[in-house]
Amino acid sequence: MQPYLGMSRYWIKLNELAAGYAMSDRAQLGLILAFVLGAVAFVGVEVFRATAGRHYTPGAAFVERSGLAQFAANGVRVEVSSESDSQGLPLLRATFTPSDLGFHLYSKDLNTNSTGGIGVATRLELLPNPSVRVDGRLFADARPHLANTLDRNMETYPDGPVSLHLPIQVIGESTNIAARVAVSYMACAEGVCLRPIESQLLDVQIPSN
Secondary structure, three states: OOOOOHHHHHHHHHHHHHHHHHHHHHHHHHHHHHHHHHHHHHHHHHHHHHHOOEOOOOOOOOEEEEEEEEEEEOOEEEEEEEEEOOOOOEEEEEEEEEOOOOOEEEOOOOOHHHOOOOOOOOEEEEOOOOOEEEOEOOEEOOOOEEEEEOOEEEEEOOOOOEEEEEEEEEOOOOOOEEEEEEEEEOEEEOOEEOOOEEEEEEEEEEOOO
16 A cells, blocks of 8 residues: 655645745845945945045146136135146146135045034035046145134135146047036135035036047
8 A cells, every 4th residue: 555645745845835935035135145245346446446546746737638617606716627647647627716815715625523514625526427437536736734713623725726636537439528527615714604515516528638
């Protein structure tokens, strides 16, 4: 007489299904983990590229190539242009000029967490673009110093204009690249600060050579 195997087969099927679902869950988890790791790796590469790209010594000379955009608001005139270094490699430059004497701008590295939210870092940023990317750290042509502003010691540039430079790299054979940059700043004098500009967007056409 053959042994009755109905229930045993039933349990075997259940175990197979459970194993299948478990494998499916593990596969999904693996895909999610791979996606997260890929995203982290991409961000890491971009940060590495920006921080480990081109560097320049103080006093390095640059040649202006073309004006890209300009505007004036809240006591400061901003001019954005393209320029090149001694090897012909491209950079973006933004010059911030206070309209009145005695006004200064804050350091590009101002940390508002340490100032109680007072002040705005002077910044030039290139928005993500498939045809051009950042190729080094943002740097200034002036050295910041500590100044007492609104009863706080804060890093500011000397009174008057300051220029920020951003190394960039053109990708592929693109010419006259349509891109967007963002600028931020806040002008202050002794005992008075003007309304800040934060992440003002400007459309520019970046020449490839």
